[in-house]
Amino acid sequence: MADKLKIAVLYDAWGEETPDSEKAAESGRKRKEKEDREEIFDALTKLGHEPFYHVLDGRTQSLHALAKCGADLVFNLTESYAGDDTMEMNVAAYLDLIGLPYTGAGPHASFLAQDKATAKKMFAFHGIRTPYFATAYRGNIDHAHDVKFPLIVKPQLEDGSIGIDAAAVVNGVKELMERVQYVQNEFDSPALIEEYIEGREIYAAILGSYERTEVLPLVELDLSQLPEGVPRIASRDVKFERDSHAYKVTKSAVVEDLDEETTQKLSDTAIAAYRAVKLRDYGRIDMRLTADGEVYVIEANPNPWLSSKHEFAMAAKKSGRSYTELIKSILELALERTRKTAASD
Ligand SMILES: Nc1ncnc2c1ncn2[C@@H]1O[C@H](COP(=O)(O)OP(=O)(O)O)[C@@H](O)[C@H]1O
Ligand SMILES: [Mg+2]
Numbered sequence: 001m002a003d004k005l006k007i008a009v010l011y012d013a014w015g016e017e018t019p020d021s022e023k024a025a026e027s028g029r030k031r032k033e034k035e036d037r038e039e040i041f042d043a044l045t046k047l048g049h050e051p052f053y054h055v056l057d058g059r060t061q062s063l064h065a066l067a068k069c070g071a072d073l074v075f076n077l078t079e080s081y082a083g084d085d086t087m088e089m090n091v092a093a094y095l096d097l098i099g100l101p102y103t104g105a106g107p108h109a110s111f112l113a114q115d116k117a118t119a120k121k122m123f124a125f126h127g128i129r130t131p132y133f134a135t136a137y138r139g140n141i142d143h144a145h146d147v148k149f150p151l152i153v154k155p156q157l158e159d160g161s162i163g164i165d166a167a168a169v170v171n172g173v174k175e176l177m178e179r180v181q182y183v184q185n186e187f188d189s190p191a192l193i194e195e196y197i198e199g200r201e202i203y204a205a206i207l208g209s210y211e212r213t214e215v216l217p218l219v220e221l222d223l224s225q226l227p228e229g230v231p232r233i234a235s236r237d238v239k240f241e242r243d244s245h246a247y248k249v250t251k252s253a254v255v256e257d258l259d260e261e262t263t264q265k266l267s268d269t270a271i272a273a274y275r276a277v278k279l280r281d282y283g284r285i286d287m288r289l290t291a292d293g294e295v296y297v298i299e300a301n302p303n304p305w306l307s308s309k310h311e312f313a314m315a316a317k318k319s320g321r322s323y324t325e326l327i328k329s330i331l332e333l334a335l336e337r338t339r340k341t342a343a344s345d
Pocket of ligand 2: 160161286
């Protein structure tokens with residue numbers, strides 16, 4: 001790669017948030033794993049660049065300082081601003097305004113993907129199969145297919161399996177009404193009510209621009225060992241609660257047993273979804289594969305988690321990229337895009 005670049009590794013931290021070291025101590029274990037930002041920082045150093053951290057702490061000074069930080073490029077790891085997830089798009093928009101190039105999704109993609117109902121409408125327009133759904137907020141319905149039970153109820157605007165636990169899957173009207181109420185009260189958010197798709201949970205990690213995309217080897221989160229009667233979903237426990245039974249019995253791995261046709265169908269669907277919501281540089285599409293081979297897109301994730309232990313890096317490794325090479329690929333895609341934009345100005 002070209003010259004040594006000054007790269008701001010940008011992340012958000014807000015208010016009373018417990019530092020990670022304390023969080024780990026609370027749950028009675030030492031913090032062993034590095035944060036993804038530390039791994040990225042190390043990779044950028046190995047690549048010969050000059051990374052430094054910049055944190056957005058919700059105060060305007062941290063925004064002003066970013067404008068003056070002297071970075072050639074921002075590695076954007078922010079997921080919110082001042083504790084508000086819906087502000088992720090504003091951070092990207094701010095970077096555009098101050099003319100700082102950055103990795104990953106632009107404000108449009110953040111907007112389209114953040115609102116799950118909007119993303120699903122985009123998928124439907126592009127003929128991409130996504131579960132039928134309805135949205136409800138305080139008695140008002142924004143959109144409703146004629147949905148059939150079982151259903152899964154989730155906050156329309158959240159991420160990271162927030163609000164998704166066993167009770168999110170509902171089998172009757174009473175449970176449904178209660179869960180919609182819960183989502184409204186707990187998250188002050190519209191509820192997304194979606195047909196529950198029984199099937200394998202497959203993730204497609206994608207690198208690329210709109211025109212040129214590469215789907216990395218597919219990864220499956222195996223939920224089959226969850227106890228009988230527990231819905232097979234990637235709940236909060238499955239994703240993050242290391243001490244929980246659900247965390248311990250679920251594992252992600254590169255899928256090896258799919259035939260070529262199914263793999264192709266999953267990859268094509270993932271690329272279509274990636275484009276539909278305008279992801280760029282890198283993104284992860286969450287899908288379900290039913291027993292009869294149907295593929296449903298559950299969600300498109302802009303700027304997915306880049307921890308070396310998780311699905312994206314796992315897929316990259318299988319594609320022959322070391323962790324450092326993965327970071328290099330993302331950086332190159334961002335730089336290439338930035339150069340193109342500069343040339344057309
Ligand atoms: N319609 C659905 N059918 C089956 N499982 C679902 C459905 N929607 C969500 N899930 C399960 O819940 C998990 C989290 O849902 P998702 O919409 O991806 O939310 P998040 O943005 O929090 O990751 C999925 O990974 C999947 O296991
Ligand atoms: Mg998801």
